[in-house]
Amino acid sequence: MDLRERIRHRAAKMRQYGPGRVAPTVTIRKEMPAGAWSQGDPLERLGRFCLAAAAACGADPLFAGRYDGALRLELPPDGCGQRVGIEGGQRWVELARIGPADPLEEVLRALRSGGDQRAALLDHLPWLSALRGRRRAALEVLDLSTLCICDWRGVLAAPQLARLVLAAGELVPGRDREVQQVFPLLLDFDHKLIDAGRASRFLDVLMHALGQGAAWTT
């Protein structure tokens, strides 16, 4: 792909992040100690992360909502969907409906097979949006842990309200002054509608779900 083709290919993204569309984005970071949830191959870890994100979305659906700038906020239906960017967004998988009680194997199957291929394709061809109809509210989950990226600061464009990022694990001094591995969890959110307190509680629920691990230890 030459440069001209590449720019043409990115035109839709450039419009999406154009003036007036970009949201006042704040990124907060919390660190989740490695544990049962991070065992296994990276895709398994991402699958568990998606299940925990579904639990957090169930607790506070605002983070999967859409806001176009009017007085109306579009919230996702129960068992909201996720758009999962594997390998830093090299491959996007649309999970149309995911709940915290879903079996891990099912999520992994969807992640391996590419989920809803049609929705993912249309996602990257925005000029075909008329054929697709309105995009449903869903949470964006981006996996950077396989690319050794340990920090992130993102930018959101309307109507997206939040983005959840899993960064690569790093070694830090633990509470007992022993070295422990932690995975940074980063959350971009639109400060117009969400405060840091609410975002922090969302990450707390996510970390609680990751630590609880009932869905994948059985």
Place this chain on the structure above:
Amino acid sequence: MSRPQSVPPSLSRGELDGWVRRRTMYINKFHISNWYPNCCLQARVDLAAADALRKRLNAEDRDPARRVTFSHLITKAVANALRNHILFNGKYTRRDSLLVHLRICAANVVDTAGMATRVVIEDADRKTLRQVAAETHRLVSARRATLGEKLDRMEELQQSGFLDALFWIAPYTKRISRELFHSRAVDFLEDNPSTVVITNPGTLGVADCKAMLFFGQLLTCLRIMAIEQEAVLGDDGRVGFRKVLPMGLDYDQRVCDAGPAARLLNEIRRNLEQPERFAMGPVEEVSSGERRGA
């Protein structure tokens, strides 16, 4: 997986029904016309001396209404440092004009249920650490008690339709936006104006916080993160650990460069690392000719 027990009760779909309406003034406050090209500097403060001072003061006076926390020490350290870097005590009056205040009114962001608000310590540099602590405790309790009532009054105004009209008009008319909507609405919730804001997501366990652009009316914003353990190499060659407080300073790049901002941040760090000398009492006055940071 069952619903996690730590979910706060306020998070529900019912609450989200009128969420946008409730956040109207914040939506306008963070409108693109209020964004500034910001820079952020970060530093780490050794907390050993501040921790010892805090424990000593709290052992001397066990009254919970006067208890000193790290937040109070930070407020006092920032206010004392700003007295010597008064340029950073500015507030925008319009998009491209700035008013530098001589009174230092430090605002602390307080997390209430779903709606952040700020309490303002007026003349924080002229007060003692104990006075700052007592006033902060009093203001936070009062704010938590009255915020709900104020939000209800705002909602009544919004239901009248007047604020809905402003929602559409305000972003496109700077004068209305700034003078009728943002300042009045925010000051209405805060009671009194602030000149510098200190936000402390670290109390919620946030390890880092970054904002894409500086927004709002204040020139300077100090962000405090969760306390961390940092590895240090001792004189004997052994690795030890110490408590450090990561903090970030946001400022408008159009108004000042990194140098003055770094000197301000360094002075805040010095005040916190030597609190007995620099963050206990009122700041020593310096003449205007000696003021740095401009």
